[in-house]
Amino acid sequence: MEHTPPGGAGDGAATGAGSGPLSIGGVLRVLREEFPEVTVSKIRFLETQGLVEPGRSPSGHRWFSGEDVERLRDVLRMQRDHYLPLRVIKEHLGSVAEGELPLPPTKAPQRSSPGTRRERPSDPPVRIGREQLLAAAGLTEPELMDCESHGLVSRYPDSSYDEAAVAVAGIVSELGRHGVPPRQLHAVKAAAEHQAGLLESAVASAEHPGDARTGGGAEPPGARLAALSGRLYEVFVQAALHVRPAEGPDAGNRPGE
Template sequence: MVRTPSGGAGHGTAGGDRLVSIGSVLTQLRDEFPEVTISKIRFLEAEGLVEPRRTPSGYRKFSPEDVERLAQVLRMQRDHYLPLKVIREHLDALARGEQVPAPAQGAPRDPYDLGSEPEPDRPTAARVGRSELLAAAEVTEEELAEWESYGLITPAAEGGYDAESVTVAKLVADMGRFGLEPRHLRAMKAAADREAGLVEQVVAPLRRHRNPQTRAHAEATTKELADLSVRLHAALVQTALGVRLP
């Protein structure tokens, strides 16, 4: 992708020459686009509409040109109802110095819509059998049965276990080496269920939406909120214990 010149500085979405974080980008854009979210910015990046720089630790850093390009994308969606593919091709052509006419206006769409591309195929979540779980986690049948009785691990409704159950089993086993029994870990499971419930409250309306891209956005939002929840939980535990984990 070729970056477009900053162009519309008159809109006030990009200022100064320094690189800024995704949170600062959100603040700059929200005056004109109050519905924009960090998830949407990341979605637009994944779709090739913008390419922020990355720090050695992996954090996104946006230039004024990146911010203005995002504003152009959002403006073309809002004002001309254009799909992302058309917007990307138009902006890239302009960045190459080509004289291209403005794309034909599309049909009005829902404000939650992120584009008109078909809904991406989603791979089915991997499943493992009981014997595979026991072997991968290196635990016994008795241990697994006990963990299931406390709700720490739950078989899928269609049979088998999701791949993350292997990670859960390994972590439960590791904590057991410090004398923590399954009954001690029920509080962690209850807290995780409550956090999942909060995430579900946010994304449920998007998942029920008729537009496939809105439903895809719900999945991206779920992943982002899950990541933030895990990081917040870790930070709270570290703060409570007065330690700093690597």
């Protein structure tokens, strides 16, 4: 669905459905208020998955409406708060648009004033059954058994699965469609667990009473280090595959982008 913007794509802060068109750099600045780690590459990827359909200016630049920005927020919140695969998010948003389902509740923390500690959501952890996991991740029963046998996905004694299992299963399913079997992913989990040990040591150091980097309203250091570590791993893989990561808030403002 191609649109023609009513005016030039701006870089202002769009916060609602009535906002004017934005360039991809402007969208990035808006989204980073809530999602500091979002990148131009991420927005483009969501576009390739059909989760947002930006218009094009006569010169070929992407432009995003206020509705597009709100939809991107919804997608990112559902990933962050509910660990849902993109396929499931797309289907859910389609049902929301038809009025069949509401958006799931967001667990985004409220802005905290200086000197106050950001609290974790008090909601109980989400658990789902095996059939729900298979449906959410798009796996078959043999594929899920393969994931479990290689230690990629584990279940609780009551045979339920948590949000992390949903996220892992969804990614393994996507990789499988590209010819990467679960047995080749055990090393990735082992590397992640090793990295987690290093991050725990770094967090312990950062939380030392004399460390000036910690503060009452600051983001929990473990979450920040995990996000940075994940982004670093992503860039390393992109480099190894000779995929050039898009850098900077205005990386998508060239003609044709």
